[in-house]
Amino acid sequence: MGSMPRTLPRILVVGAGPTGLTAALELARRGLRPRIIDRDEGPTPLSKAVGISPHSLDLLHPSGVADTLLSEGIRVRGAQVRYHGRRIGAVDFGPLPHRYNFLLSLPQSQTETVMARALAGLGVTVEWGVRLTDLTIAGQGASVALEGPRGRETADFDLIFGADGVHSRVREAAGIAFEGYDHRRQWSIADVEIGDWPHSPDLAQVFFHPDGDVGFIIPIGEGRFRAVSNTPDAMARIHGDFRVDRVLRTDLFPLPIRQASTYRKGPVFLGGDAAHVHSPLGARGMNLGIEDAAAFARRVMDDDLAGYCDERRPVGRRWIRLSEGALAVAQARSPLVIAGRNLAIRLAGWFPVLLRPALERVAGLKE
Numbered sequence: 409m410g411s412m413p414r415t416l417p418r419i420l421v422v423g424a425g426p427t428g429l430t431a432a433l434e435l436a437r438r439g440l441r442p443r444i445i446d447r448d449e450g451p452t453p454l455s456k457a458v459g460i461s462p463h464s465l466d467l468l469h470p471s472g473v474a475d476t477l478l479s480e481g482i483r484v485r486g487a488q489v490r491y492h493g494r495r496i497g498a499v500d501f502g503p504l505p506h507r508y509n510f511l512l513s514l515p516q517s518q519t520e521t522v523m524a525r526a527l528a529g530l531g532v533t534v535e536w537g538v539r540l541t542d543l544t545i546a547g548q549g550a551s552v553a554l555e556g557p558r559g560r561e562t563a564d565f566d567l568i569f570g571a572d573g574v575h576s577r578v579r580e581a582a583g584i585a586f587e588g589y590d591h592r593r594q595w596s597i598a599d600v601e602i603g604d605w606p607h608s609p610d611l612a613q614v615f616f617h618p619d620g621d622v623g624f625i626i627p628i629g630e631g632r633f634r635a636v637s638n639t640p641d642a643m644a645r646i647h648g649d650f651r652v653d654r655v656l657r658t659d660l661f662p663l664p665i666r667q668a669s670t671y672r673k674g675p676v677f678l679g680g681d682a683a684h685v686h687s688p689l690g691a692r693g694m695n696l697g698i699e700d701a702a703a704f705a706r707r708v709m710d711d712d713l714a715g716y717c718d719e720r721r722p723v724g725r726r727w728i729r730l731s732e733g734a735l736a737v738a739q740a741r742s743p744l745v746i747a748g749r750n751l752a753i754r755l756a757g758w759f760p761v762l763l764r765p766a767l768e769r770v771a772g773l774k775e
């Protein structure tokens with residue numbers, strides 16, 4: 409742990425999603441008292457991101473959060489890959505050189521609830537229903553306008569951590585560009601209950617189709633599954649001999665690929681979806697945010713915030729490049745690319761060592 413800064417900075421964390429909650433937890437467990445606000449009335453009721461990486465579990469270990477998440481989540485040991493209905497290979501997290509050699513599956517609503525409870529245990533309570541409406545950088549610090557149940561308020565802070573998601577008001581008010589593009593395809597998710605699931609309950613399933621459609625399904629609870637697809641009907645791209653007992657939720661989402669032009673402007677820092685968005689391939693979205701937040705908190709304690717953007721922005725950049733490459737291959741329609749991809753997957757099934765670099769990236773162990 410770094411040395412405590414000489415005068416305690418006044419810190420505002422905007423947004424109590426996984427990124428903001430991690431920042432607040434990591435500051436609070438080292439003795440700082442950030443304020444953390446969220447415009448919503450409580451943790452998200454939605455399942456949203458479900459995959460927690462081994463590295464995120466490492467980062468959430470000192471606050472005690474990892475142990476609770478581990479006791480509530482499902483340990484996904486790997487994935488089976490199918491093309492046109494036929495099994496072509498498998499991915500096994502087992503050989504990962506890590507104590508958590510699996511992807512922990514837990515709906516984001518539960519992850520956030522666990523984090524907010526642990527934070528309260530450290531003496532910091534999320535101020536729900538409080539929205540940041542404006543922010544002005546003034547001298548060394550920033551002045552913000554907040555709106556909440558107690559009315560309007562202006563307050564001054566030394567540091568602002570903008571973890572307010574993809575439409576970040578902090579980013580906008582600080583005048584930081586969010587550069588990129590949007591994919592044309594509309595993606596979908598479905599959370600479903602399946603009683604007679606024909607596959608292993610701790611493996612994800614990947615379905616590639618000749619027309620470039622893709623379907624993924626991952627267990628998220630006892631008899632419960634999350635399907636994701638690059639088509640408007642996620643379950644239509646999951647094949648097999650099973651019956652859906654209940655559809656818990658379906659949703660459509662666009663796929664923006666964007667990154668903030670900088671993660672820092674004076675006293676204002678960005679992390680999580682406020683700083684980067686990309687495809688769900690590789691399940692890194694929420695995990696990159698947890699890593700950003702942990703790096704921010706560590707640097708606050710070390711009085712070394714100058715390197716935050718140079719540390720975290722290239723990681724986001726690299727992941728956007730990698731996940732866009734993986735997406736192009738997953739959505740391939742060219743027979744040549746499909747043949748190459750499927751051969752590579754078969755080879756990786758026979759020689760798991762070939763997959764290790766990719767798995768280490770998904771696990772957050774290598775950037």
Ligand SMILES: Cc1cc2nc3c(=O)[nH]c(=O)nc-3n(C[C@H](O)[C@H](O)[C@H](O)COP(=O)(O)OP(=O)(O)OC[C@H]3O[C@@H](n4cnc5c(N)ncnc54)[C@H](O)[C@@H]3O)c2cc1C
Pocket residue numbers: 422423424425426427428445446447448456457458459516538539540541571572573574576577578597636659661679680681682688691692693694695697
């Ligand atoms: C339907 C859906 C499915 C998804 N599926 C996956 C998946 O399978 N895998 C994956 O990795 N990722 C997935 N994601 C993305 C994942 O949920 C995000 O990457 C993750 O939530 C990012 O966390 P965050 O804390 O940075 O931002 P968020 O979770 O968006 O949190 C931002 C918080 O800021 C608050 N806020 C916003 N503006 C203000 C303001 N002005 N003042 C105060 N508070 C504010 C919001 O209320 C919110 O609570 C999905 C997202 C959606 C919507």
